[in-house]
Amino acid sequence: MEKYQAVIIGFGKAGKTLAGTLAKCGWRVAIIEQSQSMYGGTCINIGCIPTKTLVHDAQLQHDFTHAMARKSSVVELLRDKNYHNLADASNVDVIDGHAGFIDNHTLKVTSPQGECLIQGDKIFINTGARANMPEIPGLLTTPGVYDSTGLLNLTALPAHLGILGGGYIGVEFASMFARFGSKVTIFEAGPRFLPREDEDIAAAVAGILEQQGVEIILNAHIQSVSAGQNSVLLHTPEEILPVEVLLVAAGRSPNVEGLQLQNTDIKLTARGAIAIDPWLKTAVDHIWAMGDVNGGPQFTYISLDDFRIVRDALLGEGKRNTGDRQHVPYSVFMTPTLSRVGLTEAQARASGADIQVVSLPAAAIPRTRVINDTRGILKAVVDNRSREILGVALLCADSHEMINTVKTAMDAHLPYTALRDQIYTHPTMSEALNDLFGMVRDN
Incomplete structure (x- = not known):
């Protein structure tokens, strides 16, 4: 029986970042990963990094075979780096195998080399999510x-x-x-x-x-x-x-199968995620669930923020929780990118807010002429009373960068005029915010 101060199940963003942080504070840490091809988690191996690498090469119309080879080299580089960031620490054990609970404190880890038992003073579940497969006859058995x-x-x-x-x-x-x-x-x-x-x-x-x-x-x-x-x-x-x-592409579900949660007092939600409180604790006081497995937004940056909440609980004041999150943005890396933060027009109208809605064709932005991609539309919803931005959708080149500026303004409760009157470099996509919010009528 090996005993650790912290046991982390899964090598995802929250788990690996927490392992490194606790190790630097002198904790004895175990991080368990069932697949050597998943060191670093979903984002690095099968999510954000490989897909966005391919998106980049597709935009440049590179040969598919060469693009796939480059994608693999990028993934392998980052996977190796992530592994050694933890494995090279003297007080971190990277354990290969599948973890299942025996009780609230004990895990059995099974691998081709055999089984071992591990106990943790504190346990963190970071097992991510898996692709859904609809119940359509033949879907699981048909080649291709x-x-x-x-x-x-x-x-x-x-x-x-x-x-x-x-x-x-x-x-x-x-x-x-x-x-x-x-x-x-x-x-x-x-x-x-x-x-x-x-x-x-x-x-x-x-x-x-x-x-x-x-x-x-x-x-x-x-x-x-x-x-x-x-x-x-x-x-x-x-x-x-x-x-x-x-x-x-039918969505993803929390990865809880095989954890043997029936041997614990951990509860699940109606959607099959691990039930947590706003501080990410499960029904068991010393067990937390982080990342996609807890049913929150399935983004790497949310997993990273989960780490911040747990870090504050363990090493800080314990005040941070999921209720502190404001206006989570997202980007869909089609070409050009679709990015959004806050309310849609439909949601804003349903809320009963007194709003203005403005939109701008991407072709009106000088930068789109420079880069020869005038496709898309920019749209904003503004509250007439508070003058704050309620939501923005950007379908245009580089929107994945622009949306972060909008989120910052929304989080700070700045009036839309802060973006309307900001001085941006030229010619850039960001200066489109001058024109977009310049269309809002001052009341």
């Missing part, structure tokens, strides 16, 4: 069907990529593979494309994808999937639709 992880390991560019699910992951892969040269078809079961966005933003995204050659099929009720001749066949009530490769 992949989740996003499998698709990132293709060795050849598919002539025709089908994407089951028209959400943000599907949009990102659709844009990327269309840029590489694949024919792409999105199969969305619902009647609306990107229903979480305002209709004008969703329509603009759809228009850009269609310009890239992406076909979007709404109300696509896939009844079953089967193998054709070098193809995947999607069976609907009306017809059979063939694609060469099918990506299942």
Whole structure:
């Protein structure tokens, strides 16, 4: 029985950052990871880093095979760096194997080399999330069907990529593979494309994808999937639709299977996530859950903020909690990028707020002429009474950088005029905020 002050299950952003921080404070730490290909977590190995590396190369129209090779080299470099950041510390043990609870304090770790028992004064679950697979007959058994992880390991560019699910992951892969040269078809079961966005933003995204050659099929009720001749066949009530490769992009669910939580007093939510309080504690006082497994927003930067909350609990004043988070932004790395923070127009109107809505075509920004990409639209929602920004959607080049400026202004409760009258360098995309908020009428 090995005993540690802190045991962390999973090598994701929150877990690895916490392990390094506690080690520097002199704690004896164990971090358990079931796969050597996942040192560093989802983001580095199968999420943000590989996909955005491919998006970059697709934008430059690089050869697919060379892009995949470069993606692998970037991932391997960062994975190795993340491993040694912890494994080289004298008071950190990186333990390979699958962890399952025996009781509230004890874990059994199983690996090809055998089993061992570990106890932790404090335990942190950071096991992330896994891809959902809808219960469609044939989906799990038909060759050529992949989740996003499998698709990132293709060795050849598919002539025709089908994407089951028209959400943000599907949009990102659709844009990327269309840029590489694949024919792409999105199969969305619902009647609306990107229903979480305002209709004008969703329509603009759809228009850009269609310009890239992406076909979007709404109300696509896939009844079953089967193998054709070098193809995947999607069976609907009306017809059979063939694609060469099918990506299942139906969201992700918390990774709790195999943790043997029934041996503990840890509770789950109705959605299958580990139930936590605002300080990320589970129903067991010395066990925390961080990152995607706790059911919060599935972003690496939220996992990092989870670390900050736990660090404050262990080493600080214990005041930080999830309620401190304001206006979480996100970016969908299609080309050009879609970024949003705060309320949509529909949400703002439903709230009963007295608002103004302004929008600006990306083509009005001088920088878009310089870089020869005038596609997109910028949109802002402003509260007439407080003059604060309630929400912004940016569908344009470099929006993933611009949105952070907007978030900072919103978090500081600055009036929209702070961005309207700011001095920006020229020619840049950020100076579009002068014009966008310059359209708001002063009341």
